[in-house]
Amino acid sequence: MLRPEFSRFPLKMLVISALGIALPGQACGPDFPYRLLLDRNATLLYMPEGNYAFEASRLATFDDGLPRWQQPAEPEAPAPAIAQLRGSSSLAEAEQMKVDLPEAARLYTLGALAFHLRDGAKAADYFRQVLALPAEQQSDWGLKARYSLGRALMGDFPAQEEGGATATDGRAEPAALREALQVFGEVVEAVKAGAPDPAYLSLASLGQAGRISVWLGDLPGAAHLYARQAAQGDPVGGLSLQYLSAYLIKTANRAALEKSIDDPLIQQLVTIELFTRSGNLQWADNNNSPEDVARTVSGVVELLGRHVKTGFAGSDRLAALAYRAGNYPLTETLLKNAGDGGLSWWLRAKMALRKGDVATATANYARAAAAFPSDESWGDQRNESFEQENIVPVCRVSGEQAILALNRGEYVQAMTLLYRGKDIYWQDVADIAERVLTLDELRQFVDKNAPPPATPLKPRAGEQYDWQPLTPDLQLRELLARRLMRVGRYEDALRYFDIPNYRQSAQELAGLLAQGADKKSNKVARAGAYYQAAVRLRTEGMALTGYEMTPDYAVYEGSFSYLGDAFDTRERKEKSWISVAEASRAKQSLPVADQRFLHYRWQAVKLAEKAADLLPPKSQPYAAVLCNAAGWVIARDAKTGRALYKRYIANGTQYDWTPGFGYNCPKPDFGSVK
Incomplete structure (x- = not known):
């Protein structure tokens, strides 16, 4: 559930999650994709940001006893008797109504009405009455009553229609909050024991318990609850973790971070915040400068470096964060105990390249490609030039392997590696296919890897x-x-x-x-x-x-x-x-002549000149062919246009359309030639 403590963070922090530190204006045109081959050195040395939702879902283990979150179905219309109770003008009126409902349904609906009217005591009393019924009479209302009792105890009432009151205005005293924590825990345990949970109340209970933990000052406890919620696929859990991690990394909240930093999950949480959303720091509070952002990142990295222990579960992510922050000594230290995951080997490859050890980098890239799951995706990101890239680690790693293969002269192997990410890096694939492979190499590759359509x-x-x-x-x-x-x-x-x-x-x-x-x-x-x-x-x-x-x-x-x-290496500084x-x-592989945009137009001109060579110079089609040919290129190539005009003037016959040569040309009348 969303936390009021963090409501002061601007919304733009939440949506600009994958950008670099600076955000220039977007160029006109389509969303240009990132091209691995355009600046190969930058591609090899750069470590992309991770994806927060993906990382958050891995902070806790999926619990088989709880449901996997899916988008809930639209709620069904309430039974007429329940709608009648809900439509009452007051709780007292509803209490006097005679309705044909099971007792559990009647008591729950009265409690819900009291809750809507922000009468926490009455609501809690009715929900407890539901829970006091024999289990066989509670039916599905029992789980709903227990969850709603927790909300009533914590004062999580709906916003009032007037006056701007929010759901947090009625926050309860600590004793009631602790009781609500227990109640939400009972909801979770009931579902784990087999209670049906079509509305995912167990997952919502984890979020509510996390919210209460924040109110009680237990940020590590809140993080663990949100992580369990996110592990089940509930996006609210991931969003709550975002609020918490964004809060913790702010310089103004350093005391809260230092108080919580020894908890391994908090360590992972702030690590993935900076590894996946470091660009957001520029947009927090007073539009921090890049220097402010760098100081914040280095400060958090330094704090983590003092507190993490060997075997820290997020060592590879922390190493990636240190690498992105330019702290290569810390990166190297962390990589010693970062395990054999794909990210660790990817970072080791980049560190080897920084030392000029291409052989070790090549071996490490191979290990990284083998270690990354094929379905792992970090989502869309944009670089400082606003170029878009869908980061699928195994495809990105293969693309970087392709750069090294090209450098070794293993061109077909480079094509094979890059083709692994053909949907993402099509323009790089096209560059190799069109400019590097020989025609026969390309044909053999296509016959093997790109069959004709079945339909x-x-x-x-x-x-x-x-x-x-x-x-x-x-x-x-x-x-x-x-x-x-x-x-x-x-x-x-x-x-x-x-x-x-x-x-x-x-x-x-x-x-x-x-x-x-x-x-x-x-x-x-x-x-x-x-x-x-x-x-x-x-x-x-x-x-x-x-x-x-x-x-x-x-x-x-x-x-x-x-x-x-x-x-083109002419402007390469690296x-x-x-x-x-x-x-x-x-x-x-480029055209022998006329290496320019829309090169085939000039080839069309050459064909037209061949046609003119076969025609009587004084004929209408001779003049018309040259006139039309000039029109195909004259706007881009005045020299060729003038040459065609000079040929016409030197050999042809003048017509009334001559002043519009290249712009206002008739069709050639080949039938007029005898």
């Missing part, structure tokens, strides 16, 4: 396509198809175009190119074929030959002209981890 896909054209996202396997097949098209392996490419209209367009483009190259055919017919191929490439080039990443960014359908080149051999492969 034929729908056309992807205009409103006829429902725009369901393609899976990474299908995206990789499309990427391979476009690579094959770019080098003229058209028949091979058709096998990997799974979207039917793309495959048809690719086949038609290949046919037009073949017709244009057929020297046995009529020149005008060949020119028409080349021009139609050029138009097809201009209008559908992104889907047929476009690069997924640099330079075309088909991943965003060409909406952005530059998103960073993962193989180690790039890009070998000469890898850089050479990446360079060779």
